[in-house]
Every structure is written in structure tokens, then in C-alpha cells.
Amino acid sequence: DTAVSQTPKYLVTQMGNDKSIKCEQNLGHDTMYWYKQDSKKFLKIMFSYNNKELIINETVPNRFSPKSPDKAHLNLHINSLELGDSAVYFCASSQADRHTGELFFGEGSRLTVL
């Protein structure tokens, strides 16, 4: 059973389109995250979310929005896609106990904007 799964794994689209990436975790974790990994391989936090608070990285454009229908799901919506949005997007989850910090990652969704 896949612990953290995200779909689609590959997404190719035109500039200006709106797209979504879905994420689900079956680990019973309370906190979920979206990370962006660009061509330079830096992993940058975009959002972290649990049932109490949404923490947004202030550098993330408001074209990006997380939506969580329940604690096992955190979807990423992107409006008006730009070329610079091309990257691999990773979903992750962790226990509410921040002191461990261990994250469990999905396999990534490679977004290519043409």
C-alpha cells in the first residue's frame, strides 16, 4: 500500500491554464505539505497544513492554493500557469509531533508548462 500518493505523476500543459495535483496519505498523519523542487534541486516548502492551521510560504504566488477536503487529502490548485511553474511538486506528510520532523513523501508530480 502506498503511504503518500499523488496524481498525476506527469502533467504537461500550456501557459495560462489552470491545473490541480491531488495528494492522499493513508498514514493517519495530521500534517501535510506541498514542496516544489526546481531544476537546481532545492526543495522549497510551499504550504504546510493540519486541521488547525495553514502555513503559507509568503514567497508562493497566490495563484497557488491548497485545498484539504479532509485530513488525509491535500490538493494543490494552480491558476494561470506560467513557464516558471515547471518543476517537480512533492506532497509529504508527518505526525503532529514536530520534534521528529520525519517526512514521508509522495513520488512527485512533474509539471511542464509550455
Added chain:
Amino acid sequence: GQNIDQPTEMTATEGAIVQINCTYQTSGFNGLFWYQQHAGEAPTFLSYNVLDGLEEKGRFSSFLSRSKGYSYLLLKELQMKDSASYLCVLMDSNYQLIWGAGTKLIIKP
């Protein structure tokens, strides 16, 4: 602010030992992690250090010196499957993870 430095790339021989160093600067510290990421795959957790000293886990060990802002990951008895990027990750005073760019480790036969 925070800053993490680690070598971009290292090469080692199968069966040997390699040490990947990481130095960091931060105003607040709640631990340091090492993650492994194979090309095209997701990062996977390797270790967590919050106190000074060496933590050993099988062929992998991680060391931390908080006063020096320094950590290393030691890989013994290298195998070809150890070829991957190794990411040094800092947890700051707000429990946020700050990711280094990673060290690409190439293992040669």
C-alpha cells in the same frame, strides 16, 4: 537567516567509506536531518540529530556539532545503490525545515 552548505558532488568507490559534510548557520536550531533522494524519486528519511554526537544506523552514521554548526553523514561499505543525492536539512526555531541543495554521490565499481 539560515544557510546550509554541502558539496555539490562527490565520487567514491564501491566497498569504501565516504563522509558527506554539511555546515549551517542559523539563529535557532531544533535538529538536523539527512535525507536520501535517488534520481527521479522522492526523498527518504535517513537520520535525525538534535544533540551533539554520533548516531549510528547500520551502514549509515550521522554526526552533529551544534557549537560548530557542522554535521556529517558517513556511509560505510558503499554499494552501487547508494548512488543518490544526500540532503542536509535544518529544523529552525519555528520547527520549519530548511533544505540544502544536496550532495550528489556517485559510486564507481
